[in-house]
Amino acid sequence: MDTARKRSTAAPDPSDDELVALAPAVAPREVFHRFWPWVRQDRRWLLLGTALLALGAASEVVTVWLFKDLIDQVLVPRRFAAFWEIAGGMAAVAALTGLLTFLGNYTATWIAERFMLRLRTACVAHLHTLPPDTLRTRWHGDVLARLTSDIARIEAFVASGVIDVATALISLVFFAGAAFFLSWQLALAVFAMSPVFWLSARHFGGRVQRLSREARRRDGRVTAVLEESLANASVAHAYNQQRREVDRVRGEGEALLRAELATARVANLYPALLDVAEVLGGLVVVGLGAFELSRGALTVGGLLAFAAFLTQLFGPIQQLSGLATVFGAASAGAERVIDLTQLRSPVHERPGAPDLRAVRGELSCTGVRASYATGDGRPVLRDVTLRVAPGEVLAVTGPSGAGKSTLAKLLVRFMDPDAGTVCLDGVDLRDTTLASIRQAVTLLPQASQLFSASIRDNIAYGRPDATDDEIVQAARDADAHDFISALPHGYQSVLGENGLQLSGGQTRRLTIARAFLRGTPVLILDEPTAGLDRAAALRVVAPLRRLMSGRTTVLITHDAGLAGQADAVYVLGADGAPVAGNRQRRSTGCPVSRGP
Numbered sequence: 001m002d003t004a005r006k007r008s009t010a011a012p013d014p015s016d017d018e019l020v021a022l023a024p025a026v027a028p029r030e031v032f033h034r035f036w037p038w039v040r041q042d043r044r045w046l047l048l049g050t051a052l053l054a055l056g057a058a059s060e061v062v063t064v065w066l067f068k069d070l071i072d073q074v075l076v077p078r079r080f081a082a083f084w085e086i087a088g089g090m091a092a093v094a095a096l097t098g099l100l101t102f103l104g105n106y107t108a109t110w111i112a113e114r115f116m117l118r119l120r121t122a123c124v125a126h127l128h129t130l131p132p133d134t135l136r137t138r139w140h141g142d143v144l145a146r147l148t149s150d151i152a153r154i155e156a157f158v159a160s161g162v163i164d165v166a167t168a169l170i171s172l173v174f175f176a177g178a179a180f181f182l183s184w185q186l187a188l189a190v191f192a193m194s195p196v197f198w199l200s201a202r203h204f205g206g207r208v209q210r211l212s213r214e215a216r217r218r219d220g221r222v223t224a225v226l227e228e229s230l231a232n233a234s235v236a237h238a239y240n241q242q243r244r245e246v247d248r249v250r251g252e253g254e255a256l257l258r259a260e261l262a263t264a265r266v267a268n269l270y271p272a273l274l275d276v277a278e279v280l281g282g283l284v285v286v287g288l289g290a291f292e293l294s295r296g297a298l299t300v301g302g303l304l305a306f307a308a309f310l311t312q313l314f315g316p317i318q319q320l321s322g323l324a325t326v327f328g329a330a331s332a333g334a335e336r337v338i339d340l341t342q343l344r345s346p347v348h349e350r351p352g353a354p355d356l357r358a359v360r361g362e363l364s365c366t367g368v369r370a371s372y373a374t375g376d377g378r379p380v381l382r383d384v385t386l387r388v389a390p391g392e393v394l395a396v397t398g399p400s401g402a403g404k405s406t407l408a409k410l411l412v413r414f415m416d417p418d419a420g421t422v423c424l425d426g427v428d429l430r431d432t433t434l435a436s437i438r439q440a441v442t443l444l445p446q447a448s449q450l451f452s453a454s455i456r457d458n459i460a461y462g463r464p465d466a467t468d469d470e471i472v473q474a475a476r477d478a479d480a481h482d483f484i485s486a487l488p489h490g491y492q493s494v495l496g497e498n499g500l501q502l503s504g505g506q507t508r509r510l511t512i513a514r515a516f517l518r519g520t521p522v523l524i525l526d527e528p529t530a531g532l533d534r535a536a537a538l539r540v541v542a543p544l545r546r547l548m549s550g551r552t553t554v555l556i557t558h559d560a561g562l563a564g565q566a567d568a569v570y571v572l573g574a575d576g577a578p579v580a581g582n583r584q585r586r587s588t589g590c591p592v593s594r595g596p
């Protein structure tokens, strides 16, 4: 079955507005709770980063204090003699502040990057526990957006966010303490305004969260459409639809632009209002400060230092209230990452299940019925009973949609039957480990999948420890050695590099070499000649015959010539049931008990 058709059954139609759905809302506290474990192991570094930045803030207080002395002891009395000492002190403290801030910011970046690395790796590890059909329930492009930009937004919340909050709070204490020390009356007047900041931060934070959810969803749609558009570029060219593809990407981009601008309007309005508040606060200080000056309660330097502390105070206040918008965006991103981590495999390994040992390769299905949870609920396969003796080749044929690829998925346990059993050497696949099934069975899927790596590494993918001689032998067995040797860099040629592309037939022979190298006793070949022209298909027949020789093989094919090479043929009807006339292949379930 081709990938595009599979997508249409598993994922929504691209024109559907639900192309990338909104993930369910998650409260910020829940987000923090869920993602803190990835920060926890760096909590000492978190403390260090916060301490460095807090010390940087403390030394800024000292700088302002020295600035006050400069005014009161040098400028106002016009006494130049005191200049050098104070100026020297200010320069030294400025250098120290710079060093502390640099180290603090570097530590914060280090923690942030490690967090993203760990979380992304954990997500990818989880995604790799899912069978391909489950992965296909989300658009690849959207998954990429979740693994990159959404994870970055979570980071800004749970890792950098923690340092920012702690540093801002500590700085607030330092600057506010210094302001109170200079003039508590003036400080009280200014701090009376703080509830206004708090309430408006809450108001703006909530709105930003709502808008960010939409922006995150739109971001996912752009990446999904981009990925699909580039992956299907050849269809677009062949059907002269390049313009439509560009319009599609632009359309999604414009929707993202609108969503981002709506978020930015609210997110940036708040700091703008804060700037106005800052000026108003400054005017209050000057007004009240002039009064304090007139009654001798404050010096000119003291007043200017107070104003400077106030300016410094606005930094952490802006940072703290800006965090409301960071929280909003992070919470929207977190919802989408949590959604990924909640995808569950329909296939479960029984705890304590033993490995398969010394597999002979007897495959059997007994009374198998299978359906897809994502489908219409009707069975795709019914009453499938078959047996393939060790070393035997069974061809499975039937019309398109009969369930042949579904049978292949059952045989490698990408899914389980709703009824009946699938056994290898008499052991129900549900009673052994997934790793040992995959160790014994090689699936050659319909679409040949190669990596952007050297030809050598592509062949050795299933056995990275293989020697060069073994790799060359596998390529020879697959009739691939000659074309590989003719490439300028031979086995070291990197696919995709300098535009290196292989033909469909060459690609197929490379994947056959990969299967040769694995040398498993059981093979599932899903349409191994599909998509090849007659000449290319003929070229893979001989290597395929060599590959199947002595191995239990289920050969799914529409190719009558290829099916003719099998020891037996099993025909599925359009309704997913075996057609009458199949030679009776008796199977009696899974006689080897591996139950608990």
Ligand SMILES: Nc1ncnc2c1ncn2[C@@H]1O[C@H](COP(=O)(O)OP(=O)(O)OP(=O)(O)O)[C@@H](O)[C@H]1O
Residues within 6 Å of the ligand: 001, 002, 006, 009, 010, 133, 372, 374, 375, 380, 398, 399, 400, 401, 402, 403, 404, 405, 406, 407
């Ligand atoms: N992941 C899925 N979710 C829902 N339905 C699916 C899924 N995969 C396949 N189907 C449906 O199951 C049925 C059998 O599909 P399957 O791919 O097994 O057929 P096939 O015989 O291999 O077809 P072809 O010869 O065209 O490759 C089809 O109706 C298909 O739409």
